[in-house]
Amino acid sequence: MNVRTTTALAASSGPAYRLQLVFDAGPTMTMWRPLLRRLRQSLTQAGSFQSVSVSVLKADGTLRGSRIEDDRTVTLVVSDCSGPQWFSGQAAERWYGTLRRWARVRPVAVVQPLPERMWQRTAMPGTPGRICAPTPGAPNPALRFTPYDGAPQPVPDSIPVPVLESSTLWLENWFTLISGSGQADVPGAVAFLPPAHAVAPPExxxxxxxxxxxxxxLRFRATASPEAFRLAGHLAVGVPCLPVMRLVQDAVEAEPCPSHLAEVILSGVLRAVPGAPGSYVFREGVGALLLRTVANGAFARTADLLMRSGTALADTAEGRFALVSEDGQRRLRRA
Structure with missing residues (x-):
């Protein structure tokens, strides 16, 4: 993402806001840390905010880092809304309590790194429409939302929360909403915080x-993009930890797209395991099935990449297989 200078706020004659960036550090978010760095750097350089601070939302629903509690604060939550703190449970109750408390008194929005077509799988799916703010800096309950498609009305006392793509246009529309003079009306998407409980998993x-x-x-193939499904087969050649998956993706895709890797991670074919952030294993039997989708020549190229990289890291003959999965090694022995 390349965020240009946020002219909507820079030109505003309203109050100078403090921006609180909240980064979700749940198990699905490790791959999006570079996005947080770029977003913070761009918004700081734009000079549109009095200050830019970062807090971290942990998987247990608590916050770590800087907190700002005044009426000149605006909050952007950077999250794929897919971790445990977004669904039913103690972690979710803690997090939703904090989110509702903020949204009642200040502007709050979610920056969603996933593409819009994947939002329906998350806790904050977002409905497209027009968002109107009656005054600059209006808290979320004051927002008026008109869906484009006549979507069902939310339950009483729900709080509207704008959901943004991590792109310049979506961010600038939100900046216009919170800083515009008079009644600002912008296109966008909105999800609704329920009044007293966390979001339940989809029915x-x-x-x-x-x-x-x-x-x-089969479920993954039915819902994934062709690029993500193809990538999953190549990821099954290697050990599915984030650095290795990125290495494979860079080799397989001409223009690596983080959302393709996110589709694989969020699909359910992987499960997180203890260790460094971004450590996964394929669920029982899944890796072998995915490997069947990879042609012999393509498999050989990915396996060669991993063996060369493994040798470079371990500098031993045994090290050449350090980055190759057990399923990948079995296929190599059969070749």
């Missing part, structure tokens, strides 16, 4: 742990 949702390997792969 009919099935835990990946309850599905067979075949069902997981």
């Amino acid at each position: 009919g949702a099935v835990s990946p742990a309850d599905l067979s390997a075949e069902e997981l792969v």
Whole structure:
């Protein structure tokens, strides 16, 4: 993402706001840390805010880092809205309590790194429409939202929260909303915070742990982009930790897109394991099935990349297989 100078705020004659960036450090967000750095740098350089601070939303629903509690604060939450603190449980109750408390007294929005077509799978799906703020700096309950498609009305006392793509146009529309003179009216998307409880998983949702390997792969193939499904086959050649997955993606895609990797991570074919952030394993049987989607020549190129990289890291003959998955090693032995 390349955020230009935010002219909407720079030109505003309203009060100078303090910006609180809240980064979700849940298990699905490790890959988006570079986005936080770029966003913070761009918004700081733009000079549109009196200050830019960062807090971290932990997976247990608590916050770490700088907190600003005054009426000149605006908050952007950077999250894929897919971690445990976004769904039912103690972590979610803590987090939603904080989010509702902020949104009642200040402008709050979510910056969603996933593409809009994937939002329906998250806790904050967002409905497209027009958002109107009666005054600059209006808190979220004061926002008026008109959906484009006549979507059902939210439950009483729900709080509207703008959901933004991590792009210049979406951010500038939100800046116009919070800083414009008179009644600002902008296009956007809104999700609604329920009044007293956390968001429940989608109705009919099935835990990946309850599905067979075949069902997981078929479900993923039915909903994933072609690029993400192709990438998943190549990721199964290697050990699915984030640095290795990025290495493979850089080799497989001419223009690597973070959202393709995010599709794989959020699909349920992987599960997080203890260790460094971004450590995963394929669920039982899934890696072998995904490898079947990779042609022999493409498999050989990805395996060669991983073996060369493994040798460079370990500098031993055994090290050449350090980055190759067990399923990948079995296919190599059969070749």
